[in-house]
Amino acid sequence: MAKTLEQFTTECTSELQAKRDSSDGIYKQVNNERLPINDSDFAQMVIDCANYKLDVQDNGYIKARQLAYGSVQDQLDMQYWDSVNSTTTWADHIAKVKSDNPKPA
């Protein structure tokens, strides 16, 4: 089931707080000075983390499909040979890309 931004925010707060409290801590580097992050930095990190997770959940399939479709040239070649041979290679390919990378419900 798809999560909400609030749920991701809670998740990220927990993950990042654990990291901040660990011996590794969370640091930033400002003009070659290494500093522990402050509360404002932490709040921004939580926002960035939650927005990223929501974006991947909601839109990750778009990029995956773009990469998997192949070039327009290759697709036109498939369509040409489908028309010559009465096959469905291109349609099968597109259907497979879509089913392999489903749009979230």
Added chain:
Amino acid sequence: MAGSIIQVATTTLTSATSNVTLTGIDTNDAYMVTGVGVGVETNIREVNMRVTKSGSAQSDSEYDYAYKGLVSNAVFYNVSAVNQAFIRWDSDLGTGTSELSNFIIYLYNFNSSSEYSFGTLEEVNVNHDEKASGKAGGFTHTVASASDGVNFQGESSSNLLTGTFTLYKIQS
């Protein structure tokens, strides 16, 4: 005297770091920021960017950008967006050998208090699929006030692990 390139700030990461800030833009010259051997701690992450004003990274939704993604093993793709909270340089870096990003970003108009801040990017990397890729494009931060530097973060608040970041002034 002819023009020159002057180093303004530089930093080299020696351990995991959430974000890197370089400041010192205080003239109307063009500036250039380079990243060499920039690596991430978590697989399939990239380096995002913000401008700074008075040293603070701006997370307002005022970034517009567009670029071409050049991939050695797949179809080239376009990325464009408006009103974003950061500039996303889509790299999908990995954690394997040489899965690093290297870039030059030219910065224009940053010191102007009455114009937007602009930048152009050239980048090459080896991504998490061990394939060469890169991008070319540009961005604007659509706020008419002076910016004094840049800030880089790992995507999704993941850490940056390696890299040397340097800000130069291109003195005319």
